Amino acid sequence: MKNFVFHNPTKLIFGENTIKEIGKEIKNHGIKKILLHYGGGSIKKNGVYDVVINSLKENNIEWIEVSGVKPNPRLSKVYEGIKIAKENNVEGILAVGGGSVIDSSKAIAGGFYYDGDIWDAYSGKYNIEKALPLFTVLTLSATGSEMNGNSVITKEETKQKWATHSKALYPKVSIIDPTAQYTLPTKQTINGAVDAISHVMEYYFDGTPGTEIQSQIAEGIIRTVIKSTEILLNNPKDYDARSNLAWSATLALNGLLMAGSSGGDWSSHGLEHSVSALFDIAHGEGLAIIFPAWLEYVKNEDIDKFDRFAKEIFNIDTGNPSTDAKLGIEALKEWYKKIGQPISLKEIGATENDIDKLVENAVQRAPMGKLKKLGEKEIRDIYLIALNNK
């Protein structure tokens, strides 16, 4: 186990009928005017918007709206948010939506106090040390952004989908009401589940020895996500399944699994970001395509862990670690197929001609990875596996 610092100051309010608390929480921080940031119209359809607005009004909090955040949130929207936040002297940001909205809010929160281009934080030229206080109401469990300091933004012109991290970007308060996710399109629930599983696997397979407790928790989260997702496919309004999926997705990326690890591998996320930047598919779809290909490519680097994964997640135990490792990856792909995810680049319309573009985009962040360092050759090899995976 590696040395670590665990420090997650976010106050997480969880459960049915909790969204109405948001105004009071913002007021408790002495904030009187916020930027309200959200995506399309879903929060107006499912009633979340009205609950939030009533809570703001009841607590005498003024708000300015910036909406229209899209999946794979764009830098142009961030610039718009920063401009409006500055013009209106807001004192905080309230993100109402999924990970894209929260990530966009984080960029605005950091950009508010930075005179340069906030993209500098994503390209590695600037560390965000000060940010507007951030509050979130989560409507789609997936990225874990509600309880961490991470943000991923896409720069449209250059098709760069890059990430930043800062202690200053942890939300002060996040609210998760699982019932707000009852009306999600099935596809979004599934993408969230795949995202959560992928976060767990980034840590689980980063090659750090002596992390028994982290591995146990990781396996518990993956089993719970699989079980909950299967229940939700039949009954999207199963409260306990929604709760378990939601809280598992938060725990998957709130620092719990990072503690004691080598920081996670993150190659699959790096490779996926190029896929969703170029093809504009959902992150969860891209991960269902890329992660199994990466697993296949690197499995011999830590065959015992892959063997354990097969046994603990899919009850596979032939007695031969290599066989088990292989069968475990197959079982993961089968499960992704079963819930309706693509597992090959071909399925999202990519051809061999697209591989060069993907490699060129991804290689900007190379070398990547902990379990195995990936350079241009390895990146290409993995995309080629992903192209025709089945």
Place this chain on the structure above:
Amino acid sequence: MKNFVFHNPTKLIFGENTIKEIGKEIKNHGIKKILLHYGGGSIKKNGVYDVVINSLKENNIEWIEVSGVKPNPRLSKVYEGIKIAKENNVEGILAVGGGSVIDSSKAIAGGFYYDGDIWDAYSGKYNIEKALPLFTVLTLSATGSEMNGNSVITKEETKQKWATHSKALYPKVSIIDPTAQYTLPTKQTINGAVDAISHVMEYYFDGTPGTEIQSQIAEGIIRTVIKSTEILLNNPKDYDARSNLAWSATLALNGLLMAGSSGGDWSSHGLEHSVSALFDIAHGEGLAIIFPAWLEYVKNEDIDKFDRFAKEIFNIDTGNPSTDAKLGIEALKEWYKKIGQPISLKEIGATENDIDKLVENAVQRAPMGKLKKLGEKEIRDIYLIALNNK
């Protein structure tokens, strides 16, 4: 799953050679003078004291020492600490030791700002809303006090061992260096392990349905504690086993398992507090005696969970839930015996004549429990099971 708020602001620094950071962390909070609180001489023997003192000196932090904290920490020592803290106008408290030292520090931290008797916080007459900032260096993993707002203190005259909780009592910073536990007496390592398992079981068996992710994490912690303890019995200096046991014990009571539960059952802790208050045995020994008796007494209240426990922790699966439940409890007792714990009151010198005293002491906090409400009769029944358990 129940609604919950998860908010744990403690910064946890973990790993080899981290104790020397403590001075800098205290200084970062703008604190120049602290009360240094510890127990007997063990921290002087194992070198922890010197590392702490050097770190304080390097960061120009003055300190006043109050030492001599005993297991089952006494109210009289708390009064002494409060008096000295006030006389010397300290700005914070540094606890160096195990859970007893940290709990005692919390009482002093709360008592510093309270004009009445700090025992009021333990008897339920006062809620601690303000406390001196607390820093801890943990030298015995067991109670989880390094990352929560709990404190248990014993009032000697009345033999009351009672608990309090406050947001104000969360340590600002806690440091856990697993190597500081290399030289612990085996018995203390074992008591810590039993304490950690017991904390997990208090939540696991509190009867809340729909807590799949919590149950998965609970099982993972228990399995890790068992595995790590067995390694340490053979090699007390196994770094990964120490690390896994230490971090598991912290996670067992840092709010993670409480989130979504009904708050935990806590009957076994209540019944044990009377045992260790009257017999002055270690809390971990008392829990090894009381918890199996409680499990036996209440198992039919939630037979499926007991069945699951047997399967997940001890691989017991006869196909009959009642049989499994019974065998699971037997297996837990066998494991406690194997690691050298008592499992009956008789083994610590109690006789049937002591039952009245125990009941009288415990019933002050009755009714207790969530899975089954315990009054005087039930409390007596459980002590009688515990008397001759084998």
